[in-house]
Amino acid sequence: MDFNDTPQEAAFRAEAQAFLKDYYPTAEDFKGLNPIEQAQLWAKRKFDNGWSTLRWPKDYGGRDASPIEQVIFNQEEGKVSDLGDPFQIGQGMAGPTLMAWCKNKDYLERYLPKLSSGEEIWCQLFSEPAGGSDLAAMRTKAERDGDDWIINGQKIWTSGAHYSDFGILVTRSDPTVPKHKGLTYFFLDMKTPGIEIKPIKQISGTSNFNEVYFTDVRIPDSQRLGDVGQGWSVALTTLMNERAAIGGGGVSVGVKSVMQLAQKVNIDDKPAIEDKQVRAKLADWYVQEAGLKFTSYRTLTALSRGSTPGPENSIGKLVGAPKTQDMASFAMDLMEESGAIWDDELSELAGLFQGTFLAIPGLRIAGGTDEIMANIIAERVLGLPQEPRMDKGIPFNEVPTSAKG
Amino acid sequence: MDFNDTPQEAAFRAEAQAFLKDYYPTAEDFKGLNPIEQAQLWAKRKFDNGWSTLRWPKDYGGRDASPIEQVIFNQEEGKVSDLGDPFQIGQGMAGPTLMAWCKNKDYLERYLPKLSSGEEIWCQLFSEPAGGSDLAAMRTKAERDGDDWIINGQKIWTSGAHYSDFGILVTRSDPTVPKHKGLTYFFLDMKTPGIEIKPIKQISGTSNFNEVYFTDVRIPDSQRLGDVGQGWSVALTTLMNERAAIGGGGVSVGVKSVMQLAQKVNIDDKPAIEDKQVRAKLADWYVQEAGLKFTSYRTLTALSRGSTPGPENSIGKLVGAPKTQDMASFAMDLMEESGAIWDDELSELAGLFQGTFLAIPGLRIAGGTDEIMANIIAERVLGLPQEPRMDKGIPFNEVPTSAKG
Amino acid sequence: MNFEFSEEQNLLRDQARGFLLDNCSTRVVRDVLEGDASYDAALWKKVAEMGWTATVIPEEYGGLGLSYLELVVIAEELGRAMAPIPFSSSVYLASEAVLAWGSEEQKLAWLPRLAAGEVIGTLAVSEGQGQASATSLNATVSGGALSGTKLPVIDGDIADLVIVAVKSDGGDGASLYLVDLTQDCIERTPVRTLDPSRSQARLDFNGANAELLGIEGRGWSQVQNLYDRAAVLFAWEQVGGSDAALEMAKDYAMGRFAFGRAIASYQAIKHKLAAMYVKNTLARSNCYYGAWALETNAPDLPLAAATARVAGIQAYYFASKENIQTHGGMGYTWEFDCHFHYRRAKLLSLNIGSEGTWQDKLVTALEHNNAA
């Protein structure tokens, strides 16, 4: 057990640090650019210097790096950059899927380097309104028409649809066979006629996702990945590449911020941090926070030994999201009547707690609800049996649904 | 809204108080009697004076009383008596089942008054080792032999089997039809040859229940209640008469006892009751305790207006049992290292917390586990759908079981 | 033993529910939440016309002279509908304060107008972040002129009358003053909050005319007593909201299918809804007792109030967040109404003091009862 890098890891880290020091854009460089453009500027520099999509083959713009090298680079990059990552879906999920399933080398050479350089942005068109946790219950129709397919239907929760150049899409090409068997997978140009994109406003007031409507959208059959009816297998490749929630980041309501607040506000005319209930809650949250951190260290160790992170990573979101919800709620309680004020100037930490309180219900749902995460742990980690499946072996169009139910 | 009795209720209460004052046995009366004999002495006095099995018809030893009168009597009796109630199953469940299903008036006249007077004690032979929450999955075999039935199998969790005179019994008379359809219900003399009774030692060290083994036990067909194959309907009558958990009683770890303790022991050299975590926990538990008490008052009000308590009564055990477990555990924490001592002299309240800690896991299971109670609330109170049933419509002997699975 | 509402009270509930279904749909809540208005003035007017603002005010002051049992019935329904009106401020806080400690003159001056809903009242205690206490107050009155800042004041931007807690040199360290908000020397600044369907403001008093309400140096006990009484009414609003959230969750879960069956048939959802039902039931039953204690002014009102309050906070927080969770992605959209409950639950749990504050009060009341 040793918290330090191995000599190789240390050398790689030093190299990464040197690159970041020399090449990370200055405030001056970023001036006048919107967040997407800023991210693209940085992606291009990484690409030009061999530091983009590290785990990809060098031929497509990668570095043939190991998983732990990727993690080390992410750690170091996180120290200097707080840019958004509009390439996560394209580089993290679409690219690996293309590499695994696309047999047309011209396509790979056409799309992958531009994905790696950040020149083109991709989005993922999987979720549908009636699907939810039942991920494979897609209804968006794909019908063959000569060398093309004609797509009709609706996708939802597509992040970045409005600024994406391409998308990966799962459709139902045959509703008369069981759910997982009638799917076909494509990639497509998001400028194709017939695509309409509508932002979804979330309860926090911001819009990070879209609805995407398809009306007679044509996709050439050459942009199909995998065989007709093999879409679910292709989709699994995409889903398996969903970035393991290592390290986390993003939301910053944590023990530290609540402790800060508790040192500032009073209970019974004494600093709240002296209140034993406050302390007990902080202790419990710290146990979870530290437990998750050290669990991710164990995953990193496994990564550095060459294994791939498994379903046990579901624990991060399952524990983290409800905990953060309760912490935000409790922090507001500590402010008492002022807790409801949500104002950059008047609220502690510019409204971090209030903003988090409204944002966090989404985190308990997105990428698998708490309930699905618990199922994953139960079934895939502990090996407990699935529940009886009412849709097993039944033609998709005969499965009971809310619409028909 | 009024906490006081109505005039009629007040009159009945006064009458009950007068009876109790005059007739409740003295310590002298009880001298030399074991707990069962003590309970029988008191039951006989109640019977002789028209105060036993209040809701039964007068003909069989009852008083034709209303539900609220029964409750009032229980409240008043509880103030003077801390006797055990070995008649609960007989008077509360077997008696009403006999009245509903036994067509032989001689039998009713033979058995009911002796049940009412406490002369004869009855037990309930329903649960089986492989059944558990799946109450109707009985396997104890009943085979017809002339005018008799021959019983083979095993029952479990039979309280009072060793001192009972009679029992009510559900058996499987036909394993080739679906689960609920192949059952037949009997009553029988517990002295019948072929019955063997073994006490079950619980984790608390005491033995309140038994295993009962049946080897070629003969029961005359005249002691069948309901038709052959109608056993589940008869059993439902019995189960619906399970005493609604009004008022509760028994376990006495509650906010009061934990508060007492917290006033006595120190945290940080100050009384634990001043510790805000202790206070927050006490507050939460009090909210539950008071909430259950007032819920039972609402049930009483409904009773007094003539309605029967419904499945919403499951809430008492569902909330009460885990709460008591956590309270007992927390009380032991307050004692710190001494919390593990379980000794009449050395432990607070003669080891009440330790004893409860070991007894309470049973309460979370007996009479329906926490999980079953939550199902009952979900399905019968809120009307949510049942889960898919793998055993529906399937012959009982083809349903997957642990043995075969 | 009768632990139930009377037939007349149940009738009132039906009436109130029907009225609010017609006049306070979630569309009405949404309009205030999304729009510029601080409250729905039309609804407020109708509510006043129904006499709800006059419920417990005695007839001699223009009220209906009904009991608190009628008022809790209305409170539950307003909570269920999440009515975007200053009812709690004006009725549970301002009217109650004037009723309890107003001089005959003050009562005659204010109660009839409060009862008629012509005047909106509120209470101002908090002066910023954290738990207020008698010693934390900075606002003062000198020679009848009040100076200081109160933040936040619920409905502070629309109220006509405010009861202000100020520092006092004697007694329990505080006094209550009654202030007409139409004075020029009072600056009102609306503040952005988590639940814009109920407005809040910052009030800066620069020597405003103020009249003592009750006894000098008894203000802190008055606030505590007022909070105890209001806690029961707030708790009924919370119970109304909790039940509405449970119903929403249930309806959605019954209609939403996954893997070929209603999500309401999965134990994860069933037990979640059962847990909501349990918390709601405990809260409701505690509220029954709270209502009785409030109506009869029972000696254990502080205990009954704290119990109802803590139970109400816990039930509504749980129901509102798990209602979103049950709805999945749709529950997280602005378009669905789930977030109204989530916001309102939090707001109601912060007005008049947080869960922790009331847990502590509850045990203090228990200690007091045991000692007595």
Place this chain on the structure above:
Amino acid sequence: MNFEFSEEQNLLRDQARGFLLDNCSTRVVRDVLEGDASYDAALWKKVAEMGWTATVIPEEYGGLGLSYLELVVIAEELGRAMAPIPFSSSVYLASEAVLAWGSEEQKLAWLPRLAAGEVIGTLAVSEGQGQASATSLNATVSGGALSGTKLPVIDGDIADLVIVAVKSDGGDGASLYLVDLTQDCIERTPVRTLDPSRSQARLDFNGANAELLGIEGRGWSQVQNLYDRAAVLFAWEQVGGSDAALEMAKDYAMGRFAFGRAIASYQAIKHKLAAMYVKNTLARSNCYYGAWALETNAPDLPLAAATARVAGIQAYYFASKENIQTHGGMGYTWEFDCHFHYRRAKLLSLNIGSEGTWQDKLVTALEHNNAA
């Protein structure tokens, strides 16, 4: 970055698990639980022969001089097997105390025998119900003679050596003394406890010979430091127990059928087991850090220890009680082994201080770290 045990350490784990499977089945636990023996002397002898009692004791004092990473591996396995032997008392408490503060003479006198398991040691702090503190101690030493009562003392009836915390007039209010328990003037009374598979006793000292251990008037800080170190080791025992309880629950749920399917296929059970897994994983990961902090004597050992301890307590309590629940009626019988974990979980959570005590210590450590 390497946050994993070495191959040798994993080998030791396999070896230890295999040894305990052979030599410490639940039958062995049951025999001590049900019988008159205070511990399994044969098992203790074998464990000592394996060198486990000597793990971290330096070679010059007859030990193996291994690291704490080896010791936590053994602790986990002993916890998993619920070994009915005085390992924690003798190794985590007594040996550690002598190692840390013993004079060369004391070390030479005791460590070789502790390492060989010839001598059983323990620690005596508590003097009865409630949280002990420096100011709560009544035991005293005067002229090298110790008087007072300690209750309960884990393994007090079988130990040969006890480290006793006594009142001191100076410093932090306490001092530690080392006492040979074979003296006549010490009365030992076994006390009945919740977990009879580990014995406890009351010790009455009537002027027993006692030697100062460490520095006069620094006893309370010594106890705290000793507790921090022991907390990591106790937490590993708790993690071992938690995982064993989870495995029991899982195995039973897979084999037990209700309504035609394994109860392990119901979400109520699946999510219960998932919750156990989550708590166990968090506890284990916190224990990893605790082990590292213990081995490297890291400055944030107090934080690491408290975190591991609180996580271990919570995981084992939950797993042990929900394991019974998963077993249903059978889990509540004396005959099944479920209750062993339930008792042991509670005992381990009371030895060296309760959850609440450690929650408070955790935040104190956080405050200290933030200030530093």
